[in-house]
Amino acid sequence: MNWQRRLFDLVQPQRGRMLAAFGLSLLASLASIGLMAVSGHFIASMALVGAGAAAINYYTPAALVRLFAILRTGGRYAERLFGHNATLSILARLRGWLFGRLIPLAPAALAEQRGAQLLSRLRADIDTLEQAYLGLLLPSAVAACSTVVVVIVSLFWSGWFALLLLPVLLFAGAWLPWRLQARHADDAAQIDRDAENLRAAWADALAGRAELMVWGMEDALDARMETLSAQREAARARAQRGLARADALLTACSGIALSLALLIGVLGMQQRTLEGPGLAMLAMLALAAFEPLLPLPLAWSRLAAIKAAALRVFELADRTPAVSDPVVPVALPKQNDLRLREVWMRHAEHGEWALRGVNLDLAAGTRLALVGPSGAGKSTLAHLLGRLYPYQGSVTMGGVDLDRVCADDVRARIAIVEQTPYLFDASLRDNLRIAAPDADDAALARVLAVAQLEGFLHNLPHGLDTWVGANGVTLSGGEMRRLAIARALLVDAPLLVLDEPSEGLDALTAAALYKALADETRGRSVLLITHRLGGIATLVDEVAVMEHGRIVARHDLHAAVVAPTKLPAGAAISP
Numbered sequence: 084m085n086w087q088r089r090l091f092d093l094v095q096p097q098r099g100r101m102l103a104a105f106g107l108s109l110l111a112s113l114a115s116i117g118l119m120a121v122s123g124h125f126i127a128s129m130a131l132v133g134a135g136a137a138a139i140n141y142y143t144p145a146a147l148v149r150l151f152a153i154l155r156t157g158g159r160y161a162e163r164l165f166g167h168n169a170t171l172s173i174l175a176r177l178r179g180w181l182f183g184r185l186i187p188l189a190p191a192a193l194a195e196q197r198g199a200q201l202l203s204r205l206r207a208d209i210d211t212l213e214q215a216y217l218g219l220l221l222p223s224a225v226a227a228c229s230t231v232v233v234v235i236v237s238l239f240w241s242g243w244f245a246l247l248l249l250p251v252l253l254f255a256g257a258w259l260p261w262r263l264q265a266r267h268a269d270d271a272a273q274i275d276r277d278a279e280n281l282r283a284a285w286a287d288a289l290a291g292r293a294e295l296m297v298w299g300m301e302d303a304l305d306a307r308m309e310t311l312s313a314q315r316e317a318a319r320a321r322a323q324r325g326l327a328r329a330d331a332l333l334t335a336c337s338g339i340a341l342s343l344a345l346l347i348g349v350l351g352m353q354q355r356t357l358e359g360p361g362l363a364m365l366a367m368l369a370l371a372a373f374e375p376l377l378p379l380p381l382a383w384s385r386l387a388a389i390k391a392a393a394l395r396v397f398e399l400a401d402r403t404p405a406v407s408d409p410v411v412p413v414a415l416p417k418q419n420d421l422r423l424r425e426v427w428m429r430h431a432e433h434g435e436w437a438l439r440g441v442n443l444d445l446a447a448g449t450r451l452a453l454v455g456p457s458g459a460g461k462s463t464l465a466h467l468l469g470r471l472y473p474y475q476g477s478v479t480m481g482g483v484d485l486d487r488v489c490a491d492d493v494r495a496r497i498a499i500v501e502q503t504p505y506l507f508d509a510s511l512r513d514n515l516r517i518a519a520p521d522a523d524d525a526a527l528a529r530v531l532a533v534a535q536l537e538g539f540l541h542n543l544p545h546g547l548d549t550w551v552g553a554n555g556v557t558l559s560g561g562e563m564r565r566l567a568i569a570r571a572l573l574v575d576a577p578l579l580v581l582d583e584p585s586e587g588l589d590a591l592t593a594a595a596l597y598k599a600l601a602d603e604t605r606g607r608s609v610l611l612i613t614h615r616l617g618g619i620a621t622l623v624d625e626v627a628v629m630e631h632g633r634i635v636a637r638h639d640l641h642a643a644v645v646a647p648t649k650l651p652a653g654a655a656i657s658p
């Protein structure tokens with residue numbers, strides 16, 4: 084299906100609003116043309132009456148002038164109202180639809196997209212698509228229908244005039260805008276590319292402004308932005324010149340049409356087939372016929388950007404989620420024994436394997452620390468358990484493969500605290516309630532206390548209503564991580580996976596955290612991913628060592644001393 088058809092199908096539910104806006108816009112346009120034509124006729128007639136040349140019916144044209152004037156003014160107002168209403172509904176529909184498509188894609192199927200770029204591009208693309216109706220389709224449809232009506236009306240006055248007017252209108256209303264957009268398609272693509280690069284550079288510069296200042300990179304970034312802006316401005320100037328030329332040609336065409344009207348009118352008067360008022364009316368009609376065509380060059384210059392935005396949005400929306408729920412999902416049994424057999428996983432389709440045949444048994448109630456050098460694949464294992472990436476091999480819980488279970492069911496059994504958790508630009512309360520929307524303040528305070536944030540909460544003037552800022556910008560790394568732990572504790576999951584929970588914490592707080600977590604998760608399984616082995620014996624009973632995507636050793640912490648060669652360099656266990 085081509086992009087126009089898909090876009091049209093998508094906005095189908097708004098067709099009532101779109102049709103209403105079209106009807107009103109056409110009414111306003113025809114009323115405007117009618118007003119000019121009847122006024123021309125009326126003024127010329129009145130002049131002739133004044134010169135004593137004729138007597139006329141004064142009331143009908145005067146009433147028509149008033150009617151057209153009212154319709155034009157009212158129509159324009161209602162057209163704006165309905166047009167913008169239709170556009171906003173289209174925007175809401177497109178945003179909702181795209182959001183629904185993108186969420187299942189994250190993060191695996193969007194792995195190669197930079198977050199800032201994706202965000203800025205989507206915002207801009209959806210805004211561009213919004214113009215497809217109000218900025219392109221509506222003016223084109225109104226211009227086409229108005230032209231047909233003008234030509235039919237002209238036929239009643241002069242067949243010759245209609246015949247000669249038609250090609251001029253077609254040239255100005257169809258050929259000119261089409262030629263303009265075809266000629267400047269490259270410029271439009273360049274403007275589009277530069278705008279996207281500029282937006283991404285801006286987003287990066289804002290997010291990484293501290294680094295840029297520390298490393299003195301502001302000048303380099305300024306220079307890059309200047310180059311991009313200059314390129315974009317040059318393309319815009321070329322496109323503007325093209326637009327100005329098209330506008331000038333359009334004005335020239337209306338002059339030609341006026342000349343034709345006068346020529347044919349004068350000839351008609353000589354042959355007594357037309358009178359003075361008829362000539363004035365034809366002249367005004369010729370001029371007014373170009374009014375609906377005036378927005379077309381600008382409207383059609385948007386086509387390339389709209390097409391590019393639509394193709395990008397559809398390409399993204401058409402991606403298949405890397406992990407999707409099975410067609411016929413199986414329920415998880417009550418048992419919570421986790422077993423991994425020969426599990427292989429990578430982050431991108433043709434990328435390096437991050438897990439290379441992992442075998443791991445985690446019987447219900449087991450508390451295990453997963454240690455190993457950086458890049459060994461520990462966090463990847465956590466992602467796998469969160470059903471965020473596809474894997475090969477077998478991962479079962481209670482004997483049922485997680486592939487056969489709905490991701491939501493898996494996440495109700497396995498709560499994961501990411502190494503770099505994400506906090507939303509919302510209050511502390513809202514960030515916690517993502518995990519348990521019905522949790523009351525007492526429950527939130529309780530899990531915050533387990534996460535050793537009781538004092539922190541106590542010192543906040545706005546308590547749970549405190550705004551944490553975009554990605555928890557107002558919090559320290561350690562506070563963010565503990566907030567994420569508190570969030571995970573709200574889900575009473577039988578298996579808790581903690582990725583570096585003590586990172587950024589002083590030794591005393593880390594020890595208190597492990598102790599509180601041990602009490603809180605009594606009877607449940609814990610998988611603790613960590614580099615810092617100090618104090619872990621409070622929380623876990625066993626240690627597994629991971630290297631190059633495999634588990635290479637496993638030891639009972641309370642029974643044996645861990646083989647030093649299998650621990651990351653510099654690590655030492657102190658119970």
Ligand SMILES: Nc1ncnc2c1ncn2[C@@H]1O[C@H](COP(=O)(O)OP(=O)(O)OP(=O)(O)O)[C@@H](O)[C@H]1O
Binds near residue numbers: 430431460464
């Ligand atoms: N999103 C990603 N896309 C591509 N490759 C990734 C991604 N995340 C991790 N990797 C790669 O996968 C491998 C395993 O990374 P992982 O984060 O699981 O290691 P880790 O043992 O948790 O390391 P650390 O202790 O430093 O957190 C690494 O080679 C890493 O570069």
